[in-house]
Amino acid sequence: MWALRDRSCDVDEADGEGPCRLHHPLEGCPDGLRRERSRRGGGGRCRNRRRAGIRVSLPEGEGDPQGPGGGVRHGPVDGNRCARRTGRRLTQGGSMRYSELFLPTGREVPSDAELASHQLMIRAGMIRKLTSGxxxxxxxxxxxxxxxxxxxxxxxxxxxxxxxxxxxxxxxxxxxxxxxxxxxxxxxxxxxxxxxxxxxxxxxxxxxxxxxxxxxxxxxxxxxxxxxxxxxxxxxxxxxxxxxxxxxxxxxxxxxxxxxxxxxxxxxxxxxxxxxxxxxxxxxxxxxxxxxxxxxxxxxxxxxxxxxxxxxxxxxxxxxxxxxxxxxxxxxIAPPEKTPSVDEARLPLEEVHTPGVRTIEEVCAFLSVTPREVVKTLIFNADGKPAAILVRGDHDVNEIKVKNVLGCDELELAMDDMILDVTGSPRGFAGAVGIRARVIADYSLINMTHCVMGANREDYHLKNASPERDFSVSAYADLRVVRAGDPCPRCAAPxxxxxxxxxxxxxxxxxxxxxxxxxxxxxxxxxxxxxxxxxxxxxxxxxxxxxIEQSHDDQGIVWPMTLAPYAVIITPVNSNEETLARASESLYQALSARGVEVLLDDRDERAGVKFKDADLIGIPLRITVGPKKLAEGRVELRIRRTGEVRMLPLGEAVDGVSDLIRAELERIGG
RNA sequence: CGGGAUGUGGCCCAGCCUGGUAGGGCACUGCGUUCGGGACGCAGGAGUCGCGCGUUCAAAUCGCGCCAUCCCGACCA
The missing domain is CATH 3.30.930.10 (Bira Bifunctional Protein; Domain 2)
Structure with a gap:
């Protein structure tokens, strides 16, 4: 029976049309919701209250969900919608008692989690892995x-x-x-x-x-x-x-x-x-x-x-x-200006013996040049056809750009047999001079002359190779990976x-x-x-x-108000003390009636455990109900993000918290 | 797919090298004490040591094979 009602509840929410008609009886059932249910003629009793066995006295006017200011706007942008309804729709049951929650938190960092978000989602009882991915x-x-x-x-x-x-x-x-x-x-x-x-x-x-x-x-x-x-x-x-x-x-x-x-x-x-x-x-x-x-x-x-x-x-x-x-x-990267006058290709092309020298680093060391003077020739297999891509020695090829320029479906670095085929030499000595493949050069080659490149002959490189004079380039294009400091393609700033x-x-x-x-x-x-x-x-x-990745600290998650599973957690420091429990319960009921999503930590745990869990799961606000402050008629409001603590008179706690939540939602949503 | 590592109660890990009775911490159950930042004591429950084959009197431990997970790379919405 409840399963059925539960399902109808889900459907209602899933289709985005209005609040669910009935709440699951095992979920928190604070006054406001219960009242709404009876108004709608729904059944169901609140077991929580019976279990808690505490008579609740609410401050004047707190219990009426229809009252002025009743409900917190959770969707600040969605101005036309009934605020209270929106608030309800953003909840999956409004409020909850921790003692009934399926929330397995953990102290240990799981051994297979690297990222903070991954670790915290597991530790905070948000996710569990079934199998890889x-x-x-x-x-x-x-x-x-x-x-x-x-x-x-x-x-x-x-x-x-x-x-x-x-x-x-x-x-x-x-x-x-x-x-x-x-x-x-x-x-x-x-x-x-x-x-x-x-x-x-x-x-x-x-x-x-x-x-x-x-x-x-x-x-x-x-x-x-x-x-x-x-x-x-x-x-x-x-x-x-x-x-x-x-x-x-x-x-x-x-x-x-x-x-x-x-x-x-x-x-x-x-x-x-x-x-x-x-x-x-x-x-x-x-x-x-x-x-x-x-x-x-x-x-x-x-x-x-x-x-x-x-x-x-x-x-x-x-x-x-x-x-x-x-x-x-x-x-x-914007195409550079051609600066023809700077350095005409004067020096003759020269072949040098470079035994066993293959990588850019080796070439530079062997010939005493910098990577900027070397041209890297990469042979790609583009849909089965070879293409020679030229970039400066200190640059990296951006394969996506190459793929787009070539207009091919599959692109991969050529295997040894294709390299041998187009260059006539083993891997490590490819160059543009005399290569049997289409040659496309990065923009950075436009103003290069006298560069070093492979000779297409095992154990030989070329010096003073210059585009146009020594080899032809079928197209110049933007082919390399951008680096910090490169000029912006729009405005040339770094x-x-x-x-x-x-x-x-x-x-x-x-x-x-x-x-x-x-x-x-x-x-x-x-x-x-x-x-x-x-x-x-x-x-x-x-x-x-x-x-989470963007908002956490060493204690746990720090939810933005709009994503927080609950806006407030109420923490009586000792659940066995009747006065603390009663005050907490009363706050819980009053906040729930306002449409605030509130979690009541009614567990029989030591205060330290409750604090640690509250921080770990990242609830933005915490109301701490302790004996000394309560005796003075006050409670503590702690803000998760900043750690700031404010003292609030008991009677102003509901308003104070509601205002804070509203302000925070408006700040984010605005 | 290539390289590396790991697989031992729910979680984190020791034990393996040097084969012989399966361990600790956390969590869990009961009782007692405690109670404002992950308490303490006593007593408990819980493990096919990833799977299979082999070596051996004897395998968590040694060998081979497989599987899974994680990391690096390749690859990629």
């Missing part, structure tokens, strides 16, 4: 997940997107149609059903949504549309790591826009870009939108939303003067580097999928047109991990 979310973790989801929902809806829900299991045919059955690689988990039909677990949903839309949308009148879901994705990562940061099964919000034309698609993209900014701001994150490569999703351009953190897997380049910012993979965690990615897809899968419509002239698409992802779990 696959995690369960425990109640405390799931509450935070739901907070992020809810913020995402509100902002997506606000931006005009509609929520739907698509299957995780997808037929091979759809992927064959888009071409990705072949191109996606081993990351796509494939399997067969009992009829030997092929399927995959969806790593993303472009195929499914495009199929859906092409079948249902036929006319320009039905456009534009933006559809999104929050779904579990599966990507069979080669190497899952860092807990939920890079795992195989994970929750993702993915949205897809369909427009009649380019201009519409641009507008959809802009709306999503702005919605993402609002989402991550509301999550309390220090983030940055950067230009990105669109990778295997494809499409014309994209931005990543990066949470700045030293532990981030991605390197981000940004300008110290203008607002240019890009993923290192994508970061550009760029800086930082690390980031990619929590969101917006792509302008163009017609990549709509063309291959024939998602077309009739325009006003009755002419068939191809829809222009965009897609937009947010890693939900990763956003939670990123928030």
């Amino acid at each position: 696959i995690y369960s979310y425990l109640p405390m973790g799931y509450r935070v997940i739901r907070k992020v989801e809810q913020i995402v929902r509100e902002e997506m809806n606000r931006a005009g997107a509609q929520e739907l829900f698509m299957p995780m299991v997808q037929p091979a045919e759809l992927w064959q149609e888009s071409g990705r059955w072949v191109h996606y690689g081993r990351e796509l988990l494939r399997f067969r059903d009992r009829h030997e039909r092929e399927y995959c677990l969806g790593p993303t949903h472009e195929e499914v949504i495009t199929d859906l839309v092409r079948n249902e949308i036929k006319t320009y009148r039905q456009l534009p549309r933006n559809l999104y879901q929050i779904q579990t994705k599966f990507r069979d990562e080669i190497r899952p790591r860092f807990g939920v940061m890079r795992c195989r099964e994970f929750a993702m919000k993915d949205a897809y826009s369909f427009d009649a034309n380019e201009a519409g698609a641009e507008e959809s993209y802009r709306k999503m870009f702005e919605a993402y900014g609002r989402i991550f701001r509301r999550c309390g994150l220090d983030f940055r939108a950067v230009e990105a490569d669109s990778g295997s999703i494809g499409g014309s351009y994209s931005h990543e939303f990066m949470v700045m953190a030293d532990s981030g897997e991605d390197a981000v380049v940004f300008c110290t003067a203008c607002d240019y910012a890009a993923n290192l993979e994508k970061a550009e 760029v800086r580097m930082a690390r980031g965690i990619e929590v969101g990615h917006v792509f302008k897809l163009g017609t990549k999928y709509s063309r291959s899968m024939r998602a077309v419509y009739l325009d006003a002239a009755g002419k068939e047109q191809t829809m222009v698409m965009g897609c937009y992802g947010i890693g939900i779990g990763r956003t939670v991990a990123a928030a």
Whole structure:
């Protein structure tokens, strides 16, 4: 019976329509909620009160959830919605007694967790690993997940997107149609059903949504549309790591826009870009939108939303003067001016004997030159055809740029046999002079003359090699990895580097999928047109991990108010003392009635244990109820982030805490 | 896929080199004392020592094979 009601409760919340009608009886059931239930004619009794066996006396007017100021606005941006309702929707049961919570905290750092966020999520009882890259979310973790989801929902809806829900299991045919059955690689988990039909677990949903839309949308009148879901994705990562940061099964919000034309698609993209900014701001994150490569999703351009953190897997380049910012993979370098007069190629080309000298370091040492004077020649295998890529000795090749310039699908460094084939020598002596491959040089070669490079002959290098005179270059392009201090491609000021965690990615897809899968419509002239698409992802779990990565200390997590599983924890320092328990209970009831998410630490534990746990799980505010202060009619309010402690008269505690929460939510949401 | 490491009660780890009765801390149960920053005492419960094969009178320990996990790299939304 309760299972049934519980489910209806879930559905209500999941579809974003209003609060749940009934709370699970085992969850905290403070006055405000119970009153609401009876108002709605629901059943269920509050066992907690019976168990607690304490008569509660509330301060005047505290018990009425309908009263003025009743409820805290959890969605500060969502101004039109009933504040109390919004507050409820952001909770999974409002308040809770610690003694009944499934919250296994740990003192030990798990041996296989490297990142602070990973360690803390395990220690704070948020997640448990089932198997490599696959995690369960425990109640405390799931509450935070739901907070992020809810913020995402509100902002997506606000931006005009509609929520739907698509299957995780997808037929091979759809992927064959888009071409990705072949191109996606081993990351796509494939399997067969009992009829030997092929399927995959969806790593993303472009195929499914495009199929859906092409079948249902036929006319320009039905456009534009933006559809999104929050779904579990599966990507069979080669190497899952860092807990939920890079795992195989994970929750993702993915949205897809369909427009009649380019201009519409641009507008959809802009709306999503702005919605993402609002989402991550509301999550309390220090983030940055950067230009990105669109990778295997494809499409014309994209931005990543990066949470700045030293532990981030991605390197981000940004300008110290203008607002240019890009993923290192994508970061550009402006073409240099050609300065012809400086150093004409005068000295003759010279071949020198360099036995066993292969690497740049060895060459420099042997010939007493610096890496800047050496040209590195790398032979790539691009879809089976060789290409010679030239960069300066002190630079690194950016393979993504090479791939984009060559326009190939597969790119890898050539094997020894291909090197021998195009250079006529073993690995380590490749150069551009006389090479049997297309030669593409990095911009940095434009003004180089008299450089050192391999001679395409074992144990020999060339000196004074100069482009044009000694070898031809079919194209100059931006091919190298940007370094700190390089000039910004927009304004030429030096760029800086930082690390980031990619929590969101917006792509302008163009017609990549709509063309291959024939998602077309009739325009006003009755002419068939191809829809222009965009897609937009947010890693939900990763956003939670990123928030922890960015906000923790040596005691544990420090949640921003918008993501905190509970806003306040009430800690009676000794649960056996009746007066402390009664005052705590009373505060608990009063705060709950205000719509504040409150956790009452009613466990029979020593104060130290409670303090440590409260800090570990990162509840932003703690009300400590101790004997001496209580005798003076006061309680202590401690702010997790700063450690600041304020004394509050008992009668002002509820107002004081509510005001603080409201102020904090407004600060983050504003 | 290449390189490295690890697998011993729920968690962290010792024991392995030098084969012989499976250990500690945390957690858990009971009782007592304690009670404002992860208490103490006493008494308990809990382990196929990753799996398999082999060597041996005897294997957590030695050998071989496999599996899993983690780290570095390759690779990559």
